Amino acid sequence: MDLHVSKSPRLVSLDALRGFDMFWIIGGEHLIHALAELTGWPVMVWLSAQMHHTVWNGCTFYDMIFPLFLFISGVSLPYSLSKKIELSSVDYAYQLPKVVKRKILKTNLRRMLILVFLGMVVNGLFKFNAYENTRFASVLGRIGIAWFFAGLIHLHFSLRNQLVWFVVILIGYWLAMTLIPVPGFGAGNLTMEGSLESYTDRLLLPGRLHSKVHDPEGILSTIPAVATGLLGIFTGVFVRSKTFEPQKSVYFMLIAALALIVAGLVWDGFFPINKRLWTSSFVLFVGGWSLAFFAIFYLIIDVTGWKRWTFPFLLIGTNSILIYLAVEGMIGFDHTAQFLFGGLVRLAPDRFEELLKIMSIILVELSALYFLYKNKIFLKV
Template identity: 60%
Template sequence: MNRQDSGRLLSLDALRGFDMFWIMSGEHIIHALAKATKWPLFLWMSEQLHHTVWNGFTFYDMIFPLFLFIAGISMPYSLQKKVQAAGVTAAFELPAEDKRKLYLSMLRRTLILIILGCIVNGLLAFKGYHHTRFASVLGRIGLAWFFAGMIYLNNNVRRQIYYLLILLLGYWMMMELIPVPGYGAGVLTMDGSLESYIDRLLLPGKLHDGVHDPEGILSTIPAVGTALMGILTGTFLRLEKYSMPKKALLLFSAGIVFILSGLIWDPCFPINKRLWTSSFVLYTAGWSLLFLSIFYWLIDIAGFRRWAFVFIIIGTNSILIYMCAEGMVNFGYTAEYIFGGMIRQLPLLWQPVFTAISVTMIQLMLLYLLYRNKIFLKI
């Protein structure tokens, strides 16, 4: 059966898993291979698996916005049954009572993600208010997804596009025109930007970088734009007037357009993940569309699915493996217990490579058992 008919895109699970693979352990394999082999390809890949210090872009900067973009795509699919049951054609036409229930459900999910994000940051270590970081990756996903969802549930596609423009252009104007005490307006440095100033002024607890937090308050505004672009993409994929191959082609073409748009905006509003600039939103949305079009064509259109199974089992439990990989589970201890003796028989230079691979194997074994038994972390 085609996954589009069942209301779920297999390619979306695979792409989410591909995205999460690099965070959970893939990056460590590449770093170890680069160190062991010194091969140009692995050295380049290793460089790409580090965040840029400030302005600029690497593949590692792509992981977070791609995940948020995918979360947006999922919304039109997750609400499909409710829309059909209500006898309407779009989510914004749902009856008020149905919307109120959705608001509460979405708010609950957002609050859970904020709390889980704080736990990942060490909330339960009880180090004290000033040593606890309250901003988080999961918190931003929850907030951006929630506000983008509110826009989606109350506006047609045209008005959603208007909101997207307001979010991106409004953020740009605020960052450029509102002066920061001691710095002035339009200073886009870590300590002098409006986003950083508001973090220092309003964000509770500890900031990630002392004077700035990459998941801060103001930069959540354009992050809503990232989620909303995902929602618009999911809405497009639900259209029946285009064939699946044509959808793939249009997604790919749109990806090129958005990448170029981000690059055009870059000189006056630099592509910057830590500020989540509007140019960054467009640029990463473009790459997200390219990745999606390729996965969509290979898996949902051409039917090449076996190669993606590893990514699918990661993608269907992505929040769980993210939390575990961020320090809540010591996979390294288990890998050492099972494979440590064999790894120590290898040449010293190659031991870190196989140690990283062994951690990945343990993670995949856990994910496979969960997948096989249909155990998924649902929030």
Template identity: 60%
Template sequence: MNVNDTVKPKRLLSLDALRGFDMFWIMSGETVVHTLAKATNWPLVVWMSGQLHHTEWNGITFYDMIFPLFLFIAGAAMPYSMQSRITQLGVSNASQLPKLIKRQIYRNMLRRALTLVLLGMVVNGLLKFNGYEHTRFASVLGRIGLAWFFAGLIYLNNSVKGQVVWFAVLLLGYWAAMMLIPVPGYGAGVLTMDGSLESYIDRLLLPGRLHDEVHDPEGILSTIPAIGTALLGMFAGQFLKYDSVNWSMLKKGGYLLLAGILLIALGTLWNLSFPINKRLWTSSFVLYVGGFSLVFLAIFYLIIDVAGYRKWAFPFVIIGANSILIYMASEGLIDFGHIADYLFGGLIQFVSSGWMAVCKAVAVTVVQFMLLYFLYRHKIFLKI
């Protein structure tokens, strides 16, 4: 996109806040809850702590939704980032953009995708390189980059109807492949970690080290349904961006909420034959988590953009403004614990032993917020 575009798209504060809400749990929120649960044994906090762990295989927790929610948000942001170019050229949708403009956008999209793949490898420890066979190439950031890129290609070259067709083909095709294509030594339709088609393809084609030796949760085949997750976000973004006197903001929020509930129901139904499974990124998982993503977006949209209650969301907004940076920093690039101990350790030592871990976790969160606030105030953002 040209930074000198004169027409600026209207920005959804709710989308920025939701991105920050999502990232908060990864950067330190989960540790605060875990330590608080141990210190207090309060039933509600203990339940929350249980929800901040991944399921071992089939099933779903809140923590399983964090990654796909971020990808959903990345998809929802694309129609807004494209709006200025579409408006300038006088076309009605992205699929009508001139070929030359599309090629420029493709190059920018590919650069971003490859950058995320590289950054994901850095998070995995690429800078500590200790041999090709010990390097994990698949990553969370890599999946976000690749799924967003291919979903973007679909968005740029198809009407909404065509995008929906692609969405259905991706999910149904993945389901059919996983259930019908036999895996040597296991057969067809085996959805275990070592026997699934997704795991077999990872062992066959994915270079370097796999996350779980026989399987990688960010592997090759399961990137296909992840494209569907990004497309769901794009559907939501296009819907919210649609300008019509017949569609008030309140009405849009309500329909997003209803659509989310419907997708949750469909995902639950599909779970009976194709289990909800984050590690395999099953089609039922895409619908179920996509439904909750729509519900979260609808709630944030109705409260922040429709009702106008914005001040409470500011901490999430500053996290969302540098979400990739804080993710990478929290994954080991910056030792926030050491910094927090240096700044607050003298005070924390006077706290009772039962609450010391809670205070340390809160201190890490404070340090992270200090960094993010400084970056936000000085308009320093990691743009990819």
């Protein structure tokens, strides 16, 4: 991990979408809640309800934020490998020389380990709690692990075999979750206490589980998360290949997105859409929405060239890991906002106070990100 000056060209829509995704974590969700409370408008109340995780089965917009980020990481992989592919005079990553693959895998492994470590830091690693009170699973850890293994498949198998891996992972996870019996619960129990995923976490995951009997970033459910990363990789390969003109590529992506969403809804009848278990139907359903989001951003930004509106999202997206670490407790943006804007907030009518507090925090966050962006300082993992 290091701070560096970025010189390589980037897909603007990808950075903007990453920023859009992270915006909801750094304050967007609280902004919607405050607006719903202030206005009472039905649309805002509905949006506010979408800014909460589903308790168990089902899916809200907020449930899509995590897998969308992993999908985006997958899309970026073919672009990060593009120079190595061009220099090696090959068409696909799996055709790269072994010596190049080894270097890439070493870099990817390093990235995975750093993300696992940073995830543990976010969980309070340096609070030095007792071993049994330390949570080892994390959002960043899952992103690192799933991205690494999706990349491993991408580097060693043809596109056709990557698709086989994708299907095998989803069907294999479904069969395992529905056919392998759990002591005391039997087979096919998909509750928090009785699922195979939860049982595996209790059996194998060290330290503290997020929900005592279950961890949403547990061991077994990380396997289908690899398929989420693969969906992103397929998208990145498709767009980078430029097989079709950009506008036609968008149409194909939207059709594929619709097909994935429908497939996820159909599978939901047999294997419920569930973020905590990262079910196969969840992979398809949210993967479809992720692809749709990317296609729309790609159309607006990279195809039509309408980019100015994306600047706040670019500030977030080009330093997404850094701002995530900051808002998860490493930096007190709320204290800074209170110091700078607290007096002005108190001058406003009481009903606007919560909204203005949130807006001031977001302004401080964006100002810090602007300083880093202006000086070309980015956290590279």
